[in-house]
Amino acid sequence: MQAAPIRIWDIPGGIHPDEHKTESTQRGLEVAPMPSRLILPLQQHIGARAEPVVQVGDAVLKGQLIAEASGMVSCPLHAPTSGIVTAIGPAPYPHASGLEEWAITIEPDGKDQWTELDPVADYRALEPATLTEIIREAGIAGLGGAGFPTAAKLRARPEQKIHTLIINGTECEPYITADDTAMRYKAPEIVAGIEILAHILQPDTVLIGIEDNKPEAIEAMRAACAGKAMQVVSFPTKYPSGGEKQLIQILTGKEVPSGGLPADIGMVCQNIGTMIAVHDAVLLGQPLVKRITTLTGAALQRPTNVEALIGTPIHELLAFAGLQADKLYRLVMGGPMMGFTLQSMDAPIVKTTNCLLAGTLEELPPPPVAQPCIRCGFCSEVCPANLLPQQLHWFALGKEYEQLNRLNLFDCIECGACSYVCPSSIPLVQYYRASKAEIRALDLQAHKADHSKQRFEQRQARLQREAEQKELERQQRAEKAARLKAAKEAEAAKSAEASPASAPDVERVEAQKPSGLSPEQKQLKIAAATAQMALKKAQKQIAANPDNVDLQAQIPVLEQAWKDAQAAFDAAAGDTSVKPTPPPAAAPADDEAKRLKIEAAMARAALKKAERAAGDTPTEEQEKEIYALREQVAVAEARLPKDEPAKKPVDENLKKAKVELAMAKAELKKAEKALEANPDDAELQQSIEPLRQRQLDALRALEQAEASSPVPPPERQLVDKKPVDETLRQLKTDMATAKAAFKKAEREVQDARDNGGDIDAAEAHLLNTREALDKAAKAFAEYMSAKETR
Numbered sequence: 001m002q003a004a005p006i007r008i009w010d011i012p013g014g015i016h017p018d019e020h021k022t023e024s025t026q027r028g029l030e031v032a033p034m035p036s037r038l039i040l041p042l043q044q045h046i047g048a049r050a051e052p053v054v055q056v057g058d059a060v061l062k063g064q065l066i067a068e069a070s071g072m073v074s075c076p077l078h079a080p081t082s083g084i085v086t087a088i089g090p091a092p093y094p095h096a097s098g099l100e101e102w103a104i105t106i107e108p109d110g111k112d113q114w115t116e117l118d119p120v121a122d123y124r125a126l127e128p129a130t131l132t133e134i135i136r137e138a139g140i141a142g143l144g145g146a147g148f149p150t151a152a153k154l155r156a157r158p159e160q161k162i163h164t165l166i167i168n169g170t171e172c173e174p175y176i177t178a179d180d181t182a183m184r185y186k187a188p189e190i191v192a193g194i195e196i197l198a199h200i201l202q203p204d205t206v207l208i209g210i211e212d213n214k215p216e217a218i219e220a221m222r223a224a225c226a227g228k229a230m231q232v233v234s235f236p237t238k239y240p241s242g243g244e245k246q247l248i249q250i251l252t253g254k255e256v257p258s259g260g261l262p263a264d265i266g267m268v269c270q271n272i273g274t275m276i277a278v279h280d281a282v283l284l285g286q287p288l289v290k291r292i293t294t295l296t297g298a299a300l301q302r303p304t305n306v307e308a309l310i311g312t313p314i315h316e317l318l319a320f321a322g323l324q325a326d327k328l329y330r331l332v333m334g335g336p337m338m339g340f341t342l343q344s345m346d347a348p349i350v351k352t353t354n355c356l357l358a359g360t361l362e363e364l365p366p367p368p369v370a371q372p373c374i375r376c377g378f379c380s381e382v383c384p385a386n387l388l389p390q391q392l393h394w395f396a397l398g399k400e401y402e403q404l405n406r407l408n409l410f411d412c413i414e415c416g417a418c419s420y421v422c423p424s425s426i427p428l429v430q431y432y433r434a435s436k437a438e439i440r441a442l443d444l445q446a447h448k449a450d451h452s453k454q455r456f457e458q459r460q461a462r463l464q465r466e467a468e469q470k471e472l473e474r475q476q477r478a479e480k481a482a483r484l485k486a487a488k489e490a491e492a493a494k495s496a497e498a499s500p501a502s503a504p505d506v507e508r509v510e511a512q513k514p515s516g517l518s519p520e521q522k523q524l525k526i527a528a529a530t531a532q533m534a535l536k537k538a539q540k541q542i543a544a545n546p547d548n549v550d551l552q553a554q555i556p557v558l559e560q561a562w563k564d565a566q567a568a569f570d571a572a573a574g575d576t577s578v579k580p581t582p583p584p585a586a587a588p589a590d591d592e593a594k595r596l597k598i599e600a601a602m603a604r605a606a607l608k609k610a611e612r613a614a615g616d617t618p619t620e621e622q623e624k625e626i627y628a629l630r631e632q633v634a635v636a637e638a639r640l641p642k643d644e645p646a647k648k649p650v651d652e653n654l655k656k657a658k659v660e661l662a663m664a665k666a667e668l669k670k671a672e673k674a675l676e677a678n679p680d681d682a683e684l685q686q687s688i689e690p691l692r693q694r695q696l697d698a699l700r701a702l703e704q705a706e707a708s709s710p711v712p713p714p715e716r717q718l719v720d721k722k723p724v725d726e727t728l729r730q731l732k733t734d735m736a737t738a739k740a741a742f743k744k745a746e747r748e749v750q751d752a753r754d755n756g757g758d759i760d761a762a763e764a765h766l767l768n769t770r771e772a773l774d775k776a777a778k779a780f781a782e783y784m785s786a787k788e789t790r
Helices: 128-137 150-154 178-185 187-201 215-224 244-252 272-284 314-320 378-382 389-397 401-406 417-421 428-498 505-512 519-544 549-573 586-614 620-638 652-677 682-708 726-755 760-789
Strands: 029-031 038-041 065-068 083-091 101-108 164-168 205-211 231-235 267-271 290-296 304-309 330-333 355-359
Touching: 029 178, 038 083, 065 101, 128 150, 128 187, 128 272, 150 187, 150 267, 150 272, 164 187, 164 244, 164 272, 178 187, 178 215, 178 272, 178 290, 187 205, 187 215, 187 267, 187 272, 205 215, 205 244, 215 231, 231 244, 244 267, 267 272, 272 290, 290 314, 304 314, 314 355, 378 389, 378 417, 389 401, 389 428, 401 428, 417 428, 428 586, 428 726, 428 760, 519 549, 519 620, 586 620, 652 682, 652 726, 726 760
Parallel strands: 029 304, 164 205, 164 267, 205 231, 290 355
Antiparallel strands: 038 101, 083 101, 290 304, 330 355
C-alpha cells in the first residue's frame, strides 16, 4: 500500500552556497589501505573521555575493548585492527586549537584478526534496554558531526513518549557526500539499523529526510524501504536544512522549544552513518571501528569517499586521494560552513570526521578585513532560527550577556549563514561562539557560588543547633549537680545527728573544725601544699637519677620546709594535736592509708563535679566553692602515703571487641568515602552493606563482652556509645552519592565546553543531578529537624 505523501514545511531563512558535491561521488565507495599506525584519542565525542584498559606492549585484536566509558555520557573505544599497543599518552588531535589529547597508539600487525564476536540472531526477541546496552558497549556516537553518545540519546525519560523517529540524510553542507555515498551503496544496512531503532523506541512514524539534490540516494533508499513501515521524504535543497531542529520543522511543521530537545516534543533524530554502525553492532556483533569519510578539495588529484579505520592519520588518507602539497592552502575538517581548520596532518580521523577538505588558495581564500556594520539586515533574513544576528553582534561586542540570553543566543546553531551573506565580512559566528563560552563560564561560576553559599548557610545552621544543644546539656548538668549536692548535704546532716558520741577523736575534731578559713590560714595551707608538691617532685627526680648529688642534698631541705609549713598551718588552724604521725604497726597503717585515699578520692570527685556544673562561665559562688574544694584536694593529697598506684584490671576479650569495632568503623568509613568519589562503581556499592553488617556485629559483640566482663563498670563501659541510626546513615550516604554525581556532571559540562560541541544534554544532566542533590540535602535537613524536635 502506497503511503500518503508527507507535507513539506519550509524553514525561515537559509542560503544556497555552491555545492561542489559531484567531485567526490565519481569513484563510488573505496576502502582505505591499512595505515602504518593508528592513533585513537580517548575523547571522540561529547561527554567524559574513555579510560584505558590496556597497557603499552599489550597485543590486541580487532574489535577488542581498549578503553571503557567513564560515565553515562561517554563511549567505550575499541581496536580498529589487530596489533601492539605502542604508546598511551598525548598525541596529535583534530581540533582547531592544535593541542594534543591523550590517545592510545596501535601498530598494526597486518593480520586484521577479529576478536570473538557475539552477533544477535533475532533482535526482536530482546528487550529495548538490552539492545540499547549493546549499542552503548559498541561505542556508537552520532556520526553526523556533534558526536553525542547514541545510547544516551535513546534513553528517553518515561514522560517523553517518542512517537516519531527521523533519520537525517540531508547532508546540506557543501562538499560533503559521505551520507550520500552510504545511502547509494549501503541502503540495506541503513534500513536494518532503522528497524532496530524502531524496535527500541516503538515510534508511530519513521521518516527519512533527504534533499532533492541526491536522486541516486533517494532511489536506493526507497527501494530498500519497499514494504516497510518507514517513508523516504524528499524536499528542496536549502542550507542549513540538515540541522536537527530545522529537519524536524521541515518534515513535521513542529518546532523544538527554545532551550529544549527533540525528545521534549516526542521525537528522536539520528544520522545515516549511525544507522550503519547500529546494524554492525547488533546483527554482526562488531563495535564502531570504521566510518565513511569524504576526501575532497581542489588540492586532491582524485577526490573520493573512503571507508577508513578510525584512528587513521590524516596525511595517509590525503596521500591515498593524491594530495598536491604545493597547492594546499588550508585543510578543513568538516565542510566550509561549519568545519574548522586543522593545524597538523599528523592528527587522526575520529568518530565524528565526516569530511576532509583540502582547499587551494582560490578555493578557500582568506576572509577579507571586517568592515563596520551597514545595517543591511541580510543576516536576519537568512537566519534559520529566526534570531536577530545584528543585535546579537552588538551585545556580544559589549559583553551584555543578559541581553544575549534575552535574545536566545543559545538557539543559534552556528551554521554560518549570517557570516556568508554579510557584505561587511563580519565573522558573526565567532562572536557568538565566544559569547556562549563566556556565558557558560559565568553560569558555572555562579552555580558554584550558590552551592557554596548553600553549604555555608547549612553549616551555620548546624553550628547554631550544636551550640544550643551544648547550652541545654550544660544547664541540665548544672541542675543535676545542684540536686546531688543538696541530697549529699542532707544525708551528711542526717548522719551527723545519728553518729554516736564515741566517734574517733580525729573524725570528731575534723567535723568540729570551722567550715571557713581566714585569709592568713588559706595562705599557710597553700604554702604547705606547695612545699609538699616540691618535695614529691624532687623525690621522683632522684628516683630516676639516683647518682645526682645535688638532688640528694635538696631532699632534707625540702622535707624540713614541708614540715615547717604544715606545722605553721596546723598551729594557725588550732589543730596541731591531730597532725598525722607515723603509725606504730603495719595493720593500723594500712587502715589509715586506706582512709586517706578514700578522703582524697572523694575530694577530687567533688571538685570535678563542681567544675562540670560550673562550665565555662562559673558564677562567683561557684568560683568560691571550686577554690575551697581545690584546697581540700591539696590537703588530702598531701596526707597520702607514698605507694605504687594499683594497676587497673584488663579484660582481654573486652579489649579485643573494642579493637574489632574500631576496625569495622574505619573500613566502613573508607568504603563510603570511596563510593562518594566513584558513585558508579558497582563493587563499592555491593561492599557497603556487608561492612555495615560487620559494624553491627562488632557492636553487639562489644555489648556482650561488657556484660560478661569482670572489670568494674567505669573501666569497661564504652565511652560515648550511641545507638546506630540507620535512617540518618542512609540519608548521609544518599547525600554523599548525589554530591559526587553533581561534581561529576559539572566536570562533564566543562569538558563539553572545552571541546566546543553541543552541551545541551550535558547541561540537562547537570540540572538533574543538582535537583537530586537538593532533594537529598532537603531530606537530610528535614530528618535532623524532626529528630531535634523529638
